[in-house]
Amino acid sequence: MFGLIGHSPSFEDARVKARSLGFEEYADGDLDMWCTAPPQLVEHVTVESPTGQQIRGAYIDSVFVPEMLRRFKTAKRKVLKAMELAQRSGIDITALGGFTSIIFEDMNLLREERVSAVSLDWQRFTTGNTHTAWVICQQVETNAPKVGIDLARARVAVVGASGDIGSAVCRWLQRRGVGELLLVARRPQPLIDLQQSLGSGRILSLEEALPEADVVVWVASLPQSLQIDTTTLRRPCLMIDGGYPKNLDAKAAAEGVHVLKGGIVEFWQDIGWQMMEVAEMERPQRQMFACFAEAMLLDFEQIHTNFSWGRNNITLEAMDRIGAASLRHGFRSLELDPARLGARATLAPA
Amino acid sequence: MATLTSATEASAAQVPAGDASQALASAPVGDGQSSDLPDFQSATYKDAYSRINAIVIEGEQEAHDNYIAIGTLIPDQAEELTRLARMELKHMKGFTACANNLGVTADMAFAKQFFAPLHNNFQAALAEGRVTTCLLIQAILIEAFAISAYHIYIPVADPFARKITEGVVKDEYTHLNYGQEWLKANLDAVREELEQANRENLPLVRRMLEQVAGDAAVLQMDKEDLMADFLSSYQEALTDIGFTGREIARMAAAALVG
Numbered sequence: 001m002f003g004l005i006g007h008s009p010s011f012e013d014a015r016v017k018a019r020s021l022g023f024e025e026y027a028d029g030d031l032d033m034w035c036t037a038p039p040q041l042v043e044h045v046t047v048e049s050p051t052g053q054q055i056r057g058a059y060i061d062s063v064f065v066p067e068m069l070r071r072f073k074t075a076k077r078k079v080l081k082a083m084e085l086a087q088r089s090g091i092d093i094t095a096l097g098g099f100t101s102i103i104f105e106d107m108n109l110l111r112e113e114r115v116s117a118v119s120l121d122w123q124r125f126t127t128g129n130t131h132t133a134w135v136i137c138q139q140v141e142t143n144a145p146k147v148g149i150d151l152a153r154a155r156v157a158v159v160g161a162s163g164d165i166g167s168a169v170c171r172w173l174q175r176r177g178v179g180e181l182l183l184v185a186r187r188p189q190p191l192i193d194l195q196q197s198l199g200s201g202r203i204l205s206l207e208e209a210l211p212e213a214d215v216v217v218w219v220a221s222l223p224q225s226l227q228i229d230t231t232t233l234r235r236p237c238l239m240i241d242g243g244y245p246k247n248l249d250a251k252a253a254a255e256g257v258h259v260l261k262g263g264i265v266e267f268w269q270d271i272g273w274q275m276m277e278v279a280e281m282e283r284p285q286r287q288m289f290a291c292f293a294e295a296m297l298l299d300f301e302q303i304h305t306n307f308s309w310g311r312n313n314i315t316l317e318a319m320d321r322i323g324a325a326s327l328r329h330g331f332r333s334l335e336l337d338p339a340r341l342g343a344r345a346t347l348a349p350a
Numbered sequence: 351m352a353t354l355t356s357a358t359e360a361s362a363a364q365v366p367a368g369d370a371s372q373a374l375a376s377a378p379v380g381d382g383q384s385s386d387l388p389d390f391q392s393a394t395y396k397d398a399y400s401r402i403n404a405i406v407i408e409g410e411q412e413a414h415d416n417y418i419a420i421g422t423l424i425p426d427q428a429e430e431l432t433r434l435a436r437m438e439l440k441h442m443k444g445f446t447a448c449a450n451n452l453g454v455t456a457d458m459a460f461a462k463q464f465f466a467p468l469h470n471n472f473q474a475a476l477a478e479g480r481v482t483t484c485l486l487i488q489a490i491l492i493e494a495f496a497i498s499a500y501h502i503y504i505p506v507a508d509p510f511a512r513k514i515t516e517g518v519v520k521d522e523y524t525h526l527n528y529g530q531e532w533l534k535a536n537l538d539a540v541r542e543e544l545e546q547a548n549r550e551n552l553p554l555v556r557r558m559l560e561q562v563a564g565d566a567a568v569l570q571m572d573k574e575d576l577m578a579d580f581l582s583s584y585q586e587a588l589t590d591i592g593f594t595g596r597e598i599a600r601m602a603a604a605a606l607v608g
């Protein structure tokens with residue numbers, strides 16, 4: 001059985017969802033009440049691969065909302081308690097979605113193995129980052145030619161290059177062969193280390209990189225204050241918005257700049273779950289974050305281990321492996337809409 | 351899911367709190383053990399401890415009495431219940447030793463008053479032979495709360511009390527388990543009474559917690575942690591008894607909004 005740990009995109013969304021599911025007490029409750037509320041296993045689903053294989057899964061709402069980010073202890077407890085519930089429910093492999101994996105990493109919850117009476121078994125969890133990185137690479141490879149970019153000559157900027165997903169994307173693109181990799185991140189030392197390990201790539205600031213880049217892969221979420229001067233961007237320019245939350249649409253909208261939501265996949269048929277309706281997808285019955293899909297893939301493939309875990313452990317072999325599984329079990333990466341390139345993303349015909 | 355190059359870059363455009371993720375970046379990274387323990391010898395600590403410790407002692411005493419009383423309602427279980435009751439008395443002695451160790455006199459008058467609402471509900475149910483309500487109050491609510499509170503107390507306890515409390519927690523699980531098993535076996539017959547008992551008693555637990563939140567904070571036990579942990583344990587017990595997630599969410603709401 002696979003599991004997904006998710007949360008609503010905002011407190012208001014969470015309350016609306018609670019009301020629609022008939023939980024009036026929660027819908028009327030204030031943020032303090034939601035802080036105290038334990039995680040909920042809200043639904044079970046059965047998912048069938050084109051191979052005919054069926055797996056069962058569960059969606060756990062951590063009852064975390066982004067408004068709780070400033071309450072460190074609450075945020076930490078929400079993630080750990082949701083993981084505890086997943087483990088107690090006998091789920092073999094669970095993906096951490098949305099802010100939960102960010103909280104897990106930033107607050108270094110690996111040290112918090114023991115939650116009250118339960119010892120968390122890390123083998124049962126995955127960040128889903130390997131699949132996310134693979135999907136982002138697919139999105140670059142598939143969509144660049146569609147907007148007239150020749151990857152073999154293109155400059156590809158990776159913003160957040162030294163992170164878990166960013167470094168994997170750099171390694172993949174280097175193997176595939178692109179014109180030049182532009183490496184962007186906040187902290188200098190990890191970037192220098194990455195450049196050395198790649199043996200190529202140019203380190204630039206964000207301001208320097210943007211006007212040079214034909215393709216920009218964003219895997220760091222954007223500061224709210226960040227302004228992008230679209231007049232300095234190259235035309236055409238492909239931007240893959242792989243951060244969380246996804247807010248690049250508003251910042252980089254311009255003629256000839258094509259923004260695609262990154263790290264999102266579509267399943268080959270409807271799944272029939274209720275909870276995903278709040279997950280900011282255009283087609284919530286089929287589309288989901290690639291990290292969630294990784295838990296399904298690992299269950300389909302009977303790989304019940306923490307496939308993506310820790311920082312900068314993603315190998316090209318692991319990406320190849322999860323990518324092959326992704327295709328085999330009916331997932332496709334989100335692509336630019338050929339009719340309205342840049343304005344709206346959907347699936348292109350094969 | 352995409353992680354951040356640096357958490358300070360996370361802005362969370364959808365987070366009204368603005369620089370919430372920036373705050374996250376500066377979050378203390380701990381191992382769950384507070385390196386900054388309270389000053390166990392300070393007058394403030396001892397004053398708060400005199401009430402918290404009294405509640406624990408009274409709680410164990412009530413537990414003893416309650417298990418013996420439940421034994422009169424289900425005579426075929428009386429022997430097992432007497433065994434559980436004896437363990438509670440042993441715990442009570444342990445916690446009394448904790449107070450002595452710190453040179454604190456437990457405020458038992460406060461504790462009696464503190465437990466009065468739950469005590470009265472239990473006695474009323476006992477008088478009417480409502481074994482389900484008795485078990486919910488003692489074997490589920492009180493035990494689940496005790497387990498959560500002990501877990502949160504252990505990392506911030508003085509070394510003597512920590513050792514005692516760690517030993518107690520192990521026993522309390524068997525008590526919670528006892529109540530669960532009986533209610534599970536009889537769920538069809540007791541479901542309605544259980545829901546009613548939940549409505550009547552769960553809000554009391556929250557009010558009791560609020561009453562001592564200030565003292566608990568002096569002992570470095572956070573009210574929200576206590577409540578959240580209790581609800582998790584309670585939810586787990588109800589799941590085991592056989593309620594669905596939706597039913598449990600509704601039942602738990604009684605603690606949150608009641």
